[in-house]
Amino acid sequence: MHLRAFLLTALRSATSGERRYHLWMGSLTAIMIVGGYAYWYQVQHGLAVTGMNDHVSWGLYISNFAFLVGVAAAAVILVQPAYVLKDVDFGRAVLIAEGVAVSALVMCLAFVMANSPGTPQKWWRLTPVIGLLNWPSSMLAWDVIMLNGYLVLNIVIPFYILYMHFTGREPERKKYVPFIYISVVWAVSIHLVTAFLFAGLPARPLWNSALLGPRFLASAFTAGPAFMILLLGFIKSQTTYPVSDKAIAKLATATAVTSQINLVMLISEIFYKFYAPTHHSINARYLFFGIEEHHALVPWIWTGLALNVIATFALMIHPLRRNLRFLMIACIMLFVGIWIEKGIGLVIPGFIPSPLGEIVEYTPTWVELCLTAGIWALGLFVLTVLVRVALPIELGDARSPYIEGAARAPLVRPRSSVARPRDVRPVRTR
Amino acid sequence: MSDFNDDMNDSDDGTMLQKRVDRRRALGILLGGMAAGTQAVSACSPLSAATDEKRELKHLEWQEFIQKHYRRMNESERAETIARLERLAKLRHGEDVTIATTDAQPGVVFGYAFNISKCKGYRSCVEACINENNLDRNADTQYIRIFEMPDGVVDLDHADPTYDHEVPAAGHFYLGTQCFQCANPPCVPVCPVGATWQEPDGIVVIDYNWCVGCRMCMSACPYWARRFNWSAPEVPLEQVNTNQHYLGNRARKKGVVEKCTFCIHRTRAGRLPACAEACPTGARVFGNLLDPDSEIRWVLANKKIFRLKEDLGTEPRFWYFSD
Numbered sequence: 001m002h003l004r005a006f007l008l009t010a011l012r013s014a015t016s017g018e019r020r021y022h023l024w025m026g027s028l029t030a031i032m033i034v035g036g037y038a039y040w041y042q043v044q045h046g047l048a049v050t051g052m053n054d055h056v057s058w059g060l061y062i063s064n065f066a067f068l069v070g071v072a073a074a075a076v077i078l079v080q081p082a083y084v085l086k087d088v089d090f091g092r093a094v095l096i097a098e099g100v101a102v103s104a105l106v107m108c109l110a111f112v113m114a115n116s117p118g119t120p121q122k123w124w125r126l127t128p129v130i131g132l133l134n135w136p137s138s139m140l141a142w143d144v145i146m147l148n149g150y151l152v153l154n155i156v157i158p159f160y161i162l163y164m165h166f167t168g169r170e171p172e173r174k175k176y177v178p179f180i181y182i183s184v185v186w187a188v189s190i191h192l193v194t195a196f197l198f199a200g201l202p203a204r205p206l207w208n209s210a211l212l213g214p215r216f217l218a219s220a221f222t223a224g225p226a227f228m229i230l231l232l233g234f235i236k237s238q239t240t241y242p243v244s245d246k247a248i249a250k251l252a253t254a255t256a257v258t259s260q261i262n263l264v265m266l267i268s269e270i271f272y273k274f275y276a277p278t279h280h281s282i283n284a285r286y287l288f289f290g291i292e293e294h295h296a297l298v299p300w301i302w303t304g305l306a307l308n309v310i311a312t313f314a315l316m317i318h319p320l321r322r323n324l325r326f327l328m329i330a331c332i333m334l335f336v337g338i339w340i341e342k343g344i345g346l347v348i349p350g351f352i353p354s355p356l357g358e359i360v361e362y363t364p365t366w367v368e369l370c371l372t373a374g375i376w377a378l379g380l381f382v383l384t385v386l387v388r389v390a391l392p393i394e395l396g397d398a399r400s401p402y403i404e405g406a407a408r409a410p411l412v413r414p415r416s417s418v419a420r421p422r423d424v425r426p427v428r429t430r
Numbered sequence: 431m432s433d434f435n436d437d438m439n440d441s442d443d444g445t446m447l448q449k450r451v452d453r454r455r456a457l458g459i460l461l462g463g464m465a466a467g468t469q470a471v472s473a474c475s476p477l478s479a480a481t482d483e484k485r486e487l488k489h490l491e492w493q494e495f496i497q498k499h500y501r502r503m504n505e506s507e508r509a510e511t512i513a514r515l516e517r518l519a520k521l522r523h524g525e526d527v528t529i530a531t532t533d534a535q536p537g538v539v540f541g542y543a544f545n546i547s548k549c550k551g552y553r554s555c556v557e558a559c560i561n562e563n564n565l566d567r568n569a570d571t572q573y574i575r576i577f578e579m580p581d582g583v584v585d586l587d588h589a590d591p592t593y594d595h596e597v598p599a600a601g602h603f604y605l606g607t608q609c610f611q612c613a614n615p616p617c618v619p620v621c622p623v624g625a626t627w628q629e630p631d632g633i634v635v636i637d638y639n640w641c642v643g644c645r646m647c648m649s650a651c652p653y654w655a656r657r658f659n660w661s662a663p664e665v666p667l668e669q670v671n672t673n674q675h676y677l678g679n680r681a682r683k684k685g686v687v688e689k690c691t692f693c694i695h696r697t698r699a700g701r702l703p704a705c706a707e708a709c710p711t712g713a714r715v716f717g718n719l720l721d722p723d724s725e726i727r728w729v730l731a732n733k734k735i736f737r738l739k740e741d742l743g744t745e746p747r748f749w750y751f752s753d
Contacts, residue, residue, distance in 0.1 A: 045661060046659070046660050046661035046662060046684040046685060047658070047660045047661075047684075047685070048569070048660035048661035050660075052660070053660065054571075054648070054654075054656075054657050054658060054660075055654075057645045057648040057649065057658060058645060058649065112644075115644065115645075116642055116643040116644050116645075116685065117685070121495070122642045122643075123642070125499075125623045125640060125642060126622060126623060126642070131623065132499050132502075132623050132624045132640070133622065133623070134619075134621055134622055134623055134624040137619040137620075138619060138620050138621055138622045138624075138646070139620065140620065140621075140622035140644060140646050141622045141623075144622060197646075198649075200620075201616070201620075201649055201650050202616065202652065202742050203616060203649065203650055203651055203652035203742070204649060279587075282587070350649070351649075353587070354654050355651070355652045355653060355654045356575065356577070356586050356591070356607060356653065356654045357585075357586040357587035357588075357589065358591060358654075
């Protein structure tokens with residue numbers, strides 16, 4: 001009964017809104033339709049319609065995948081303090097972070113599907129027993145497990161909390177906190193595993209670095225919170241949802257620290273590749289300076305680098321970081337800068353030159369651009385729906401109609417009132 | 431895998447081979463019969479032949495889709511699979527192909543040596559490979575790459591693999607690459623579905639029906655030996671090599687990875703790979719590394735040899751030497 005009411009309320013929250021909201025969702029849907037057409041086209045004709053080839057065998061899709069796994073993992077930066085350290089300021093923001101994680105994971109899975117079109121139906125082969133999951137030797141098999149597990153964790157935990165609030169109860173800590181601990185470790189692991197997927201390939205010297213895992217984490221914990229700040233800032237300005245200034249300030253401080261760590265690692269990598277260049281520096285040379293007439297990625301990586309450096313310095317200056325407008329601009333710069341650095345600036349140059357020294361450059365085609373845009377629209381669509389459903393429940397506007405009259409009510413009320421003093425105080429009051 | 435069928439090892443045994451073909455035919459008829467039987471009603475109409483074939487194709491494609499991993503098939507499942515694939519080749523492309531499942535022969539590990547002082551860059555091997563292995567003519571897929579290098583340097587970065595002039599060019603030498611069938615292949619463990627593995631005779635193979643097309647193996651290969659079917663491969667009917675092997679040169683589909691298998695359909699039947707046979711200069715030496723009297727063993731024992739990227743520990747079974 002409660003569940004049905006929950007789903008109906010969720011549907012109502014997601015489908016009703018002011019004109020602006022419908023316009024937003026309508027535009028996202030339109031982009032998704034274009035992306036859907038690109039996907040269909042790709043399935044029909046094969047990946048020959050993309051810019052990828054035997055030399056550059058991964059392109060825009062895997063670039064976005066690597067970046068978005070990081071965004072998903074970064075939810076931990078809110079989850080950990082909110083649930084484990086019982087940080088009051090993050091209490092309200094954490095469900096939003098989990099929403100970001102879910103939508104980023106949806107995008108990740110969509111990008112993997114885009115990378116091997118026509119294969120979703122082949123995915124049963126990844127299932128143990130009926131298929132053959134090459135675990136533990138394949139890092140990709142690890143990644144399949146990690147991504148899906150993280151997706152489940154990030155759906156189940158917020159659902160439980162929202163559902164309890166919806167039915168007028170307080171979530172029981174002993175029921176969900178163990179899963180929080182798992183998800184904290186899991187978040188770090190998904191991104192390490194994704195980094196190891198690349199770092200474990202001696203064939204590709206650009207990726208085959210012990211620093212790649214830590215770099216992935218640092219850049220993820222920069223881009224993720226940057227996006228969260230943008231989203232929380234938007235929610236704060238547009239709704240009555242009480243996002244505390246402190247939460248944003250704390251996130252901004254965290255981002256300021258992680259972006260510096262990210263820069264330190266990037267500088268180490270650049271030093272290592274260029275101070276005493278060996279044959280293994282050749283991909284980095286192509287990326288940063290180009291080789292002969294081939295320099296497609298040079299403007300990109302320098303733009304990314306400039307965005308990262310400027311934004312990092314801006315965040316280090318207290319008055320700038322505390323000014324919401326400057327903070328927002330810095331976050332946009334970081335998000336874009338890391339997207340370039342980690343996607344276009346890492347995945348693609350790994351293939352150029354090829355292991356046998358041949359240089360074939362990569363330019364995405366309209367199919368890849370449309371499908372990529374479509375998948376981003378899908379992610380934003382999912383995120384909007386999740387936020388839209390969660391906010392009224394958390395604000396207390398959406399409650400199950402069965403709470404008062406239902407036969408179970410007496411059972412429920414005492415339990416929640418008993419639970420309240422112990423459970424709620426750390427998160428809610430104070 | 432322990433469930434390999436030892437009796438299939440004997441490719442020299444004519445009667446055994448004959449028997450297997452007969453069983454496959456029988457299964458083919460049986461499968462065809464089943465497909466036809468399900469539509470006895472439509473069989474009465476004049477259009478039935480075409481419709482029957484369509485239905486049969488649909489049925490076989492479904493069977494192909496749910497097909498097991500090659501290494502998990504028992505003998506009868508293998509035979510059934512082969513019959514299905516042969517029938518599908520007929521229905522899809524009008525080809526009458528024979529697909530072998532010959533296993534690795536005991537006491538055989540294949541090795542290859544390439545004489546860089548003999549190769550003149552004619553690319554006859556490339557040509558032979560394309561024809562022998564039914565490589566996609568549309569995308570111009572090639573397993574073999576011949577690098578032209580100035581004398582005195584062995585540096586692939588300064589090599590030209592796309593040379594288009596009269597050969598041999600003065601002051602240059604030629605070095606060919608293909609899949610080296612590494613003893614420690616980095617492409618194998620990375621596959622998320624175990625669709626690629628090393629056979630007991632050292633050949634690294636792919637089950638094209640199991641590959642999901644993620645291209646992880648392509649990223650892992652330090653020798654750029656693997657190729658992807660970016661679109662549906664095309665081979666003109668009259669040029670199709672109908673002598674095929676399940677793990678080798680049979681028809682591939684779009685979206686799967688393929689690679690050189692040392693011509694598994696030939697070498698397991700005691701013949702040379704097409705590239706070695708086609709080479710007009712005698713630069714290619716192929717043989718059984720476990721046979722002390724083989725030419726390859728003589729080369730390894732008596733010539734100064736080197737391999738590419740030894741530092742990666744891949745242990746290629748492909749050596750270079752000079753006179």
